Amino acid sequence: MSEAPVFAHASEAELARILDYYKVEWQYEPHVFPIRWNSEGVVVESFAPDFYLPELELHIELTTLKQSLVRKKNRKLRHLRELYPMVRIKLFYARDFRALLLKYGRLDAAASLIGIDGQPPPRRGEAASGTAGGGVPVGSGSAGSGAADG
């Protein structure tokens, strides 16, 4: 049995729960796509979409944080689509995630799932899990193997 992934944000954990509920297999950050190289051909920037749904051959990237980070994410996504046109990826902004919560009657949980409030606080005395802060664990789905960067 694979170890449950530790999510970087509560919104990712919520999406994982939704996918689990509807029996859609998912992987967390399994693929890392190089999107920028230096003059020596060394990768200087890559993008690891949050989720990959293997049955649907679809990547999902959640962006529920502040606008400056959304702009950075949009740029990365644009590069990815230019470099890897066969890769199917869907970007969910905060408004999209909020609409999902509304659809499932979970809008009351929005404050704790979206934006800064959805990020776990850094935990003292624990080794980093490869994500920012301590991460949000969830107990289902399958763990990804790629290192998170995006």
Added chain:
Amino acid sequence: MPASSLEKDVAEILIDETTLQAKVAELGARISADYHDRQVTLVSVLKGALPFMADLMRSISLPVRIDLMEVSSYGGATETSGQVRILKDLSSSIEGEDVLIVEDIIDTGLTLHYVTEYLRGKDPASLAICTLLDKPARRLVDIDIAYLGFEIPDRFVIGYGLDYGEIYRNLPYIGVLRPEVYGGE
């Protein structure tokens, strides 16, 4: 609560009753032509598609069976764990039948994906999808829609079967709910 007292919560009418009924008639005629001389089983997932199915079946000039299913929903009754399950299954076998799933709206596609796979396992002769509304903004699962009423923008819609908190289903049109009603922006 009379439908008229609900209208204060409607920001705008997206699809009026006349347009809806014209589309239902059009879909019924197309289905009748496509399934000519065959019997069709309409399967609706409770509760939103009920008004649409009731009107659609009367627009189809073929032998029609109807059946209903109910499927649990994420977030319903505080369900945020576990998995989707059938709350009410079909009352008759669909093995060897021509089945048309009748939906009110396709959004993420997650529920319909589950229902389609479930019904496919019951060996129908054919399986197709008819939806009144398609809202593709947050589609996760590609759905092959054989009969489509309207593609709509990314708005929270109510009426003609669609609800918010189990209310507004009895409005005779498709309306957009005022954001203040659900705490939206």
